[in-house]
Amino acid sequence: VLAGLLARILAYPLNHDEQMFVSAAANLGSGDLYRDLGYNHVPNLPWLLHALLWLTGGSHALLMGRLLAFGFWLGGLGALWLIARQLGGGRLLAATGALLLAGNVLLLGQPGMLATNNLPPIVCALWAFLFLLRGLDEAAPSRVNAFLAGLFVSFAIGFKANYIFLAPPFALAALLAPAVRPLGQRITGAFLPLALGGVLGALPTLAYVLTDPQGFFAHTLRYFTELQTAYWGASTEPKLMSIPERVVLAEQIWFSNANLLALAGALALAAVPLLSAAPRQALRRLNHWQVWLVLVLIGLGMIVSFAPRPSFAQYFAPPIPFFIVLLLVMHGRLGEEERTRAAPLLLALGVLALLGSVSRLVPDLPRLAQPGKWTGVKIPRQMERLVREAGLKPGDRVATLSPVHAHEGGLSIYPEFAVGPFVYRVAQYIPAADRPLYRAVSEAELPAFLAANRPAAIITGTGGPLDRAFSTYAVSNGYRPFGDGCAEGKDGAICLYSAPR
Numbered sequence: 001v002l003a004g005l006l007a008r009i010l011a012y013p014l015n016h017d018e019q020m021f022v023s024a025a026a027n028l029g030s031g032d033l034y035r036d037l038g039y040n041h042v043p044n045l046p047w048l049l050h051a052l053l054w055l056t057g058g059s060h061a062l063l064m065g066r067l068l069a070f071g072f073w074l075g076g077l078g079a080l081w082l083i084a085r086q087l088g089g090g091r092l093l094a095a096t097g098a099l100l101l102a103g104n105v106l107l108l109g110q111p112g113m114l115a116t117n118n119l120p121p122i123v124c125a126l127w128a129f130l131f132l133l134r135g136l137d138e139a140a141p142s143r144v145n146a147f148l149a150g151l152f153v154s155f156a157i158g159f160k161a162n163y164i165f166l167a168p169p170f171a172l173a174a175l176l177a178p179a180v181r182p183l184g185q186r187i188t189g190a191f192l193p194l195a196l197g198g199v200l201g202a203l204p205t206l207a208y209v210l211t212d213p214q215g216f217f218a219h220t221l222r223y224f225t226e227l228q229t230a231y232w233g234a235s236t237e238p239k240l241m242s243i244p245e246r247v248v249l250a251e252q253i254w255f256s257n258a259n260l261l262a263l264a265g266a267l268a269l270a271a272v273p274l275l276s277a278a279p280r281q282a283l284r285r286l287n288h289w290q291v292w293l294v295l296v297l298i299g300l301g302m303i304v305s306f307a308p309r310p311s312f313a314q315y316f317a318p319p320i321p322f323f324i325v326l327l328l329v330m331h332g333r334l335g336e337e338e339r340t341r342a343a344p345l346l347l348a349l350g351v352l353a354l355l356g357s358v359s360r361l362v363p364d365l366p367r368l369a370q371p372g373k374w375t376g377v378k379i380p381r382q383m384e385r386l387v388r389e390a391g392l393k394p395g396d397r398v399a400t401l402s403p404v405h406a407h408e409g410g411l412s413i414y415p416e417f418a419v420g421p422f423v424y425r426v427a428q429y430i431p432a433a434d435r436p437l438y439r440a441v442s443e444a445e446l447p448a449f450l451a452a453n454r455p456a457a458i459i460t461g462t463g464g465p466l467d468r469a470f471s472t473y474a475v476s477n478g479y480r481p482f483g484d485g486c487a488e489g490k491d492g493a494i495c496l497y498s499a500p501r
Helices: 002-011 016-027 044-056 061-086 091-102 119-135 143-159 161-176 183-201 203-211 213-219 221-234 243-254 257-276 279-286 289-305 320-332 336-361 365-369 375-390 403-408 446-452 464-476
Strands: 397-400 457-460 480-482 495-498
Touching: 002 061, 002 336, 002 365, 002 375, 016 044, 016 061, 016 403, 044 061, 044 119, 044 143, 044 203, 061 091, 061 119, 061 320, 061 375, 061 403, 091 257, 091 320, 091 336, 119 143, 119 161, 119 183, 119 320, 143 161, 143 183, 143 203, 161 183, 161 289, 183 203, 203 213, 213 221, 243 257, 243 289, 257 279, 257 320, 257 336, 289 320, 320 336, 375 403, 375 480, 375 495, 397 403, 446 464, 457 464, 464 495
Parallel strands: 397 457
Antiparallel strands: 457 495, 480 495
């Protein structure tokens, strides 16, 4: 499974979301993350990837981003393993939880395979839950673990802002559980350490909020509530805007494949005490703060999934890790004899999750021995060839909505296009009050901008219809095309247009 995950991540095609996340990390230090580079999420991922690039020499940003994604997979699987053991489960329960995550069809697609901010908050949420379990352990409560729980809650929020839904349930759990401890001990032993960890983990985001609140909120909150809404409202691309359409998508994601297995398994384990004990006694065993915490997290995760509009599949990921945690917690409420009875169920769930992932994990396995087919290796080789053929020099500035390609080819970019298409496509909708906070060029302004800031080359190929203004300018101004399928206008083909000499 691990080999299949690594192979799939390394071979997965480049996605336009990575043009923002990877490029922002690669260009950190050349300008402000928000005002200059136009990044539109909270800052943890670009800073983490930037630190990794700094440690490894700063090259091959895409490959490093994909390896970082695999590292998060290892972290998520490890967290589930430790949660299972913390709840008293054996290796079978731990393996079942890990396989339910590794077999999740949504996470085996773009949300979990790319160097984006979709998987990291899930992993941080799992570690936060593990540390909270340890921090609130009735036999051996731990301030250090409560502190770490708060730290990882803030880490999750710092990767993706909608994971703010984690904070209230964790705070209430630290304040109210376990009920056998006096309120004063719960406050000083869990709640305050949790809050301290939360503040410390939020420092990267707070630094931007406190030093430049106008720039930060213009590029994050108002980008999604105003600019993206305006762009998609005017766009003719397929999109899910209405509540019924989004509910159908949520149902397709939450109640299928490994998610359905986890939920069905959790319900089956909840029924075991009802079959082996008096109903009232069984309900008392299930009425536990761990169960209620997970149910609240699932409910809030479902609600927050509908906040962005239009909806895309990755927006419905927040409750998914807690489907699996619910299974683990329900198993933890069983007695020893009941756990023995439940073993065949766990085995069946693990096997089915594994079978459901085979078609995605197995085909790319041979590519582990073929680095030339890894996306993070293939793109740099392609760009080095095109740069050499076009006679460009390292550091030459290019205009493109594919900044990852420019970086992998050793070229520099304009800050106005540092996050690929995401600022360019909404530039015409930026209100006048926010315009000074952006370095943005709209499609209508592009010809004049390029004429005044003549690029050594123009790269197209990943921007779809948004690339047309770039290729039109290149052709009309005598730029020479380089690249397979470029002359024929092949969809998705990377074209490098070199300025005439």
